[in-house]
Amino acid sequence: MVDVKDSKSVDVKDAAPKTGTESSPADIKGKVENATKVKKGWSNPALRMMGIPRLSLPSRNWMIFWGVLGTLGGAAYYDKLEQQRIRKEYMDKVSESGKQPYETSKLPRKLTVFIAPPPNDFLETSMVYFRRYVKPILNSASVDFDILVANKQGDIRTSVSERIRQLRRDEIAKKEQELAAKAQEAYEKSWTKFFTVTVPSTLKKPFVKEEIVDDVKNRTELYTPKDVLGFYYNNDMITAVREDSEDPQAAGGVVCIGRGAFKEYIQGVHEGLLGPLEKPEEPEKPEIKLEEVKEPELVSEGTTPVTESIADSVEIPVESAQTAESTESTNSPKEPEKIEKDEPKEEDAEDETLIKPFIDPKDYGKAMFAPEFKDGLNLENNKVPVFFEQPIYVFKVPNILGFTNFPRKIYNWFNRRYVAEEFSEKTMHIINNKSRPFEPRDEYLAKEEELLWPKKWVEKGLSKNSEWVKEVVVDKRVTKHLRVYE
Amino acid sequence: MFGFGGSSVSSEQKIKAAEAELDMVTNMFNQLVDKCHNKCIAKNYNDGELSKQESLCLDKCVSKYFETNVQVGEHMQKMGQSGQFMGRK
Numbered sequence: 001m002v003d004v005k006d007s008k009s010v011d012v013k014d015a016a017p018k019t020g021t022e023s024s025p026a027d028i029k030g031k032v033e034n035a036t037k038v039k040k041g042w043s044n045p046a047l048r049m050m051g052i053p054r055l056s057l058p059s060r061n062w063m064i065f066w067g068v069l070g071t072l073g074g075a076a077y078y079d080k081l082e083q084q085r086i087r088k089e090y091m092d093k094v095s096e097s098g099k100q101p102y103e104t105s106k107l108p109r110k111l112t113v114f115i116a117p118p119p120n121d122f123l124e125t126s127m128v129y130f131r132r133y134v135k136p137i138l139n140s141a142s143v144d145f146d147i148l149v150a151n152k153q154g155d156i157r158t159s160v161s162e163r164i165r166q167l168r169r170d171e172i173a174k175k176e177q178e179l180a181a182k183a184q185e186a187y188e189k190s191w192t193k194f195f196t197v198t199v200p201s202t203l204k205k206p207f208v209k210e211e212i213v214d215d216v217k218n219r220t221e222l223y224t225p226k227d228v229l230g231f232y233y234n235n236d237m238i239t240a241v242r243e244d245s246e247d248p249q250a251a252g253g254v255v256c257i258g259r260g261a262f263k264e265y266i267q268g269v270h271e272g273l274l275g276p277l278e279k280p281e282e283p284e285k286p287e288i289k290l291e292e293v294k295e296p297e298l299v300s301e302g303t304t305p306v307t308e309s310i311a312d313s314v315e316i317p318v319e320s321a322q323t324a325e326s327t328e329s330t331n332s333p334k335e336p337e338k339i340e341k342d343e344p345k346e347e348d349a350e351d352e353t354l355i356k357p358f359i360d361p362k363d364y365g366k367a368m369f370a371p372e373f374k375d376g377l378n379l380e381n382n383k384v385p386v387f388f389e390q391p392i393y394v395f396k397v398p399n400i401l402g403f404t405n406f407p408r409k410i411y412n413w414f415n416r417r418y419v420a421e422e423f424s425e426k427t428m429h430i431i432n433n434k435s436r437p438f439e440p441r442d443e444y445l446a447k448e449e450e451l452l453w454p455k456k457w458v459e460k461g462l463s464k465n466s467e468w469v470k471e472v473v474v475d476k477r478v479t480k481h482l483r484v485y486e
Numbered sequence: 487m488f489g490f491g492g493s494s495v496s497s498e499q500k501i502k503a504a505e506a507e508l509d510m511v512t513n514m515f516n517q518l519v520d521k522c523h524n525k526c527i528a529k530n531y532n533d534g535e536l537s538k539q540e541s542l543c544l545d546k547c548v549s550k551y552f553e554t555n556v557q558v559g560e561h562m563q564k565m566g567q568s569g570q571f572m573g574r575k
Contacts, residue, residue, distance in 0.1 A: 098539035108542050142538040144545070228508055240545070 075414050082417035087136055090424040094141035094431050107240045111138070111145040111253040111430065112387055114156050116261035118399040119457045119468070123149055126257050126397050133423030134255070134395070141431045145255070153466060156261055157268035157357065160388075164272025164370070167386060171372040245383035250433050252390035253485070259449040260468045262394040266443065266482075267361065267467060269388045273478050274367035275359035361473035369477045378481075391435035391483035395426060396446035401454050429485045438482035443472040445484070514555065522547035 041056025048054075057063065102108075115130055117123040127149070138145055150156045187193050226232050244251035256262040359367055378386040398419060400409050412419075453469075461469035526543035527536075536544070 095539075098542075099537050101533055101535035102538040102541045104536060104541060106541070107545060108538060140539075142542045144542055228511055 079414055079417050083132075083420045086417060086420045086424055087133070090137050090428065091140035094137060094428070098140060098142035105238050105240055107242045108142050108144050109243050109250070109252060109433075111143060111255055112390075113145050113147045113255045113257065114150070114160075114261040114265055115147060115257040116150040116156055116264065118258055118397050118401075119260070119453045119461075120401055121399055123151060125399055126261075129395065129397055129419075129423065130257050133420050134257075134427050137424055137427045137431070143431060150261065150264070153260075153468060154264070154357075156264035157271060157467070160265055160268025161272035161275065161358065164269065164386075164388065165275075165277055167380075168272075168277060168370055168372040242382065242384060244385070248377055248379065248383075248385045248389075249435075251385050252387065253430055253433070254387060254390050254392045255430060256392065256394045256446075258397045259394065259446040262392070262445060263468060263472055265392070266472050266474065267357070269482070270361070270364055270473070270475060270478050271357045271359055273370045273373070273388070273481075274364050274475060275357065278358075280358055357467075361470070364473060364475040364478075373481075389481055389483065391433075391485045392438075392442075392445075393426070393430050393485040394445040395423060396449035398449070398452065400452055434486045435483040436486055438479045438484050440474070440479075442482075442484050443474050518548065518551050521551065 041054045043052075043054035058066070113130065113134075115123065115126050118125055130147075135145075148156065148159060226237070254265065256265050373386070377389055380386055398412070400412065458469050460466075522544055526540050526547055528540065
């Protein structure tokens with residue numbers, strides 16, 4: 001190796017003048033031999049005269065180095081280009097609708113995106129999948145979205161169920177207001193008011209003093225920016241209307257990034273609809289631990305066990321429990337103040353590592369469906385369907401962890417274009433917006449992802465009673481409100 | 487500024503404050519229009535009307551602008567109250 005390098009450094013150009021002048025034949029012979037040894041590669045007399053060194057292949061080791069570097073770099077670059085091409089292809093596919101003229105008073109469809117970190121990894125990992133492969137296409141199709149992220153297990157479930165509970169509370173408050181208004185109306189017309197209020201006040205009127213009003217007021221009480229800006233002198237206020245309110249079947253959508261997010265979402269909807277409005281008392285702990293730890297079912301096994309559980313939960317216990325639950329639910333509408341007081345408590349509960357659900361999945365069958373929601377399609381005040389009525393889509397996050405999986409990880413890194421293709425293709429389902437009712441098999445959406453979850457993590461989750469490693473428990477009364485993208 | 491003064495605030499001061507307020511609002515509005523126009527509106531002006539993409543972008547831009555404004559304002563107020571401005575330099 002060293003020899004070759006040395007002989008190379010003795011250039012023909014250097015050797016030539018010496019041989020031309022005075023040197024012994026043996027010397028010449030040695031030099032020529034040396035030169036012939038060097039003479040690998042290609043040169044041209046003209047080039048040589050110009051001082052351009054001979055062109056030759058680099059040494060074996062350099063070749064290996066450049067070869068490996070080039071292959072890896074090329075593979076990475078090709079993958080990147082392909083990803084970009086795929087993204088552009090799908091973006092162009094959907095961008096047509098985004099380019100059409102649009103009324104100012106309208107707003108496009110809005111999705112709710114739930115993103116949970118994959119097991120034993122950071123939130124950023126899932127965010128990257130969303131940001132790279134889903135978001136550009138949604139933007140291009142001009143579909144609006146709200147992102148809701150979870151930092152720890154139970155975050156999504158809690159926020160989902162809390163939103164449903166809030167809807168229920170609003171509904172109760174609305175009903176109460178109506179009742180109060182009716183009572184007020186009846187009172188206004190009644191004779192009691194006439195005698196107790198109207199007559200005395202007309203008699204007293206001249207003696208009542210006007211209150212002296214403090215002349216310094218807050219700016220916000222006097223005018224808003226809207227009043228000051230000249231634009232609104234001649235124009236009416238424009239209130240934007242969401243497209244969602246036009247066709248309830250095509251409205252909104254819920255996107256879950258990761259199987260865990262989906263699990264939590266489903267469980268959250270159940271908790272919100274079947275659970276109580278207020279946080280229940282802490283039950284005795286040892287009992288739960290024994291019953292709640294379930295054996296993980298194999299993925300390959302069919303839907304049979306769970307369909308059974310659905311049937312159980314629907315038929316048997318509903319009526320027996322109804323009487324007990326209905327007394328509770330009739331109590332709750334009477335005390336909206338109490339509900340408000342309870343809210344700070346819930347915030348305290350969030351500090352705990354694992355937020356306890358208001359209702360245990362095994363009690364779903366016994367619980368009563370939220371009486372505030374009707375059987376059919378529930379709409380919000382702005383005519384958009386309540387979010388749990390909107391169709392769901394789940395992306396599986398192909399995140400691989402572990403030292404022994406390193407070769408797989410490397411392989412996947414060079415083949416991210418397939419992930420891009422898969423995600424883009426799936427995003428198209430959301431944009432095409434065709435949905436169907438939730439079927440029992442849909443609880444296994446993105447179940448493949450669980451195969452990638454680290455085994456140790458799953459074990460730990462089982463011992464810690466984590467909701468991610470448990471099977472999804474569904475109740476037919478809830479799932480009939482759910483929809484799924486095709 | 488408002489709300490503390492009781493009856494000691496003269497009408498001149500009030501007008502000044504109102505002017506400052508109006509200036510601030512107008513300034514913010516103009517900046518908002520400028521920023522969101524730059525960001526969202528395609529510069530080739532093929533169409534007189536807004537496209538769906540543009541209107542969605544504008545919607546997000548405006549709400550983001552206001553949210554940022556409020557948050558920064560709150561933070562500044564907090565800093566002002568705790569005297570961090572003065573303490574730093």
